[in-house]
Amino acid sequence: MTELEYLDWNNSIQIIDKAYEASLFVIIIGPKGTGKTSLVRDFAKRKNMNLESINFSLRTRESHLVGTKTLTDGTVSFEEGILIKSMREGDMLYLDEINSAEADVLLRLDEALDDRRQIVLKESTGEIVKAKENWFVVATINPLTHSGTKELPPQLLSRFPVRIRLEYPPEDVELEIVKKHISGDHESEIIQAIKLANTLRQAAAVEELFYSPSLRETIAFGKLLDRGMPSKSAADIVFGNVYTQWGNIEYQKVSDIITSMFGN
Ligand SMILES: Nc1ncnc2c1ncn2[C@@H]1O[C@H](COP(=O)(O)OP(=O)(O)O)[C@@H](O)[C@H]1O
Ligand SMILES: [Mg+2]
Structure with missing residues (x-):
C-alpha cells in the first residue's frame, strides 16, 4: 500500500514533537486500529x-x-x-504493544530506558552502550480489557512520562x-x-458484545464498496460475520442491527 498521509485529528504530532525536543519518551494508549x-x-517520516x-x-x-550470538565460518560473533542498534544510531525506536511482553524482557528494556540511557552488553563483551543524544522511544499499550495484555510495571510506565490517548x-x-x-x-x-461501528463499539465497551470494530473495519467496508460490493453484503462480511465466533445469539444480535441499518 502506498504511504497515506496521517490525519492528525487530535494534535498528537505536536505533542510527540515537543516530547522529542525535550528528550521525553512517549506512550500511546488506545484500542487496536485507532491509528497508533x-x-x-x-x-x-516528517522528522x-x-x-x-x-x-x-x-x-x-x-x-x-x-x-544474539551467531556462528559464521567457524567464528562466533554477536549480532x-x-x-542496541537504535541506541547507537540515535534512531527512533517503536515498541509496539509493550504490555504483551514477559516481565524479564521488560526488565532489560527498563535498564536502557532509565535516565542514564545506557545498557551493559553482558551477552557479549560487557561493553556499556550509551544511547546517542537524539535516541527517541515511543511505545504503545492496549487497554487492559484486551486479552493477552498485562499491566505495565509502574517503574517502566514512569519511563514514558508523555502519555497520549488515542480513541x-x-x-x-x-x-x-x-x-x-x-x-x-x-x-x-x-x-x-x-x-x-460506533453502535458495536459502545456495546463492546459495556461488555454486551465481545468484539469492538476498529478503523480497519470501516476502511475495509469502503474498499469493498469501491470494488462494487453492495453495502448490505459488505456490512455483513466486515462487521457481522465475526460475531459467529461467540455463538449464534451474539451473531444474530448484530445481524439484526445491520439489517435495520442497511436493509435486507
Ligand atoms: N488519523 C489517521 N489518518 C489516516 N489513516 C488512519 C488514521 N487513523 C487510522 N488510520 C488507518 O486505520 C488503520 C489502522 O491504523 P493503525 O495505525 O494500524 O492502528 P493501531 O496501530 O492503533 O492498531 C490503518 O489502515 C491506518 O492507515
Ligand atoms: Mg499498531
Whole structure:
C-alpha cells in the first residue's frame, strides 16, 4: 500500500514533537486500529528519522532486543538487536504493544530506558552502550480489557512520562480518514457504516458484545464498496460475520442491527 498521509485529528504530532525536543519518551494508549502505528510512522517520516520497530508478544525474548550470538565460518560473533542498534544510531525506536511482553524482557528494556540511557552488553563483551543524544522511544499499550495484555510495571510506565490517548475518532473525522483510503464516493453508506461501528463499539465497551470494530473495519467496508460490493453484503462480511465466533445469539444480535441499518 502506498504511504497515506496521517490525519492528525487530535494534535498528537505536536505533542510527540515537543516530547522529542525535550528528550521525553512517549506512550500511546488506545484500542487496536485507532491509528497508533500510523501516527508513529508519520512522525518519523516528517522528522526524517530512521524508525526501528518491534511488535511485542509473549514470545519476544531479550535476544530480540539486545542481540544474539551467531556462528559464521567457524567464528562466533554477536549480532546486535534492535534496541542496541537504535541506541547507537540515535534512531527512533517503536515498541509496539509493550504490555504483551514477559516481565524479564521488560526488565532489560527498563535498564536502557532509565535516565542514564545506557545498557551493559553482558551477552557479549560487557561493553556499556550509551544511547546517542537524539535516541527517541515511543511505545504503545492496549487497554487492559484486551486479552493477552498485562499491566505495565509502574517503574517502566514512569519511563514514558508523555502519555497520549488515542480513541476512536468522532464520526466526521472517521469519515475523513476512511475517504483517504478509498477512491469512490460512497459517503452516505460510509456514514452508515461508521454509525454501525460506533453502535458495536459502545456495546463492546459495556461488555454486551465481545468484539469492538476498529478503523480497519470501516476502511475495509469502503474498499469493498469501491470494488462494487453492495453495502448490505459488505456490512455483513466486515462487521457481522465475526460475531459467529461467540455463538449464534451474539451473531444474530448484530445481524439484526445491520439489517435495520442497511436493509435486507
Ligand atoms: N488519523 C489517521 N489518518 C489516516 N489513516 C488512519 C488514521 N487513523 C487510522 N488510520 C488507518 O486505520 C488503520 C489502522 O491504523 P493503525 O495505525 O494500524 O492502528 P493501531 O496501530 O492503533 O492498531 C490503518 O489502515 C491506518 O492507515
Ligand atoms: Mg499498531
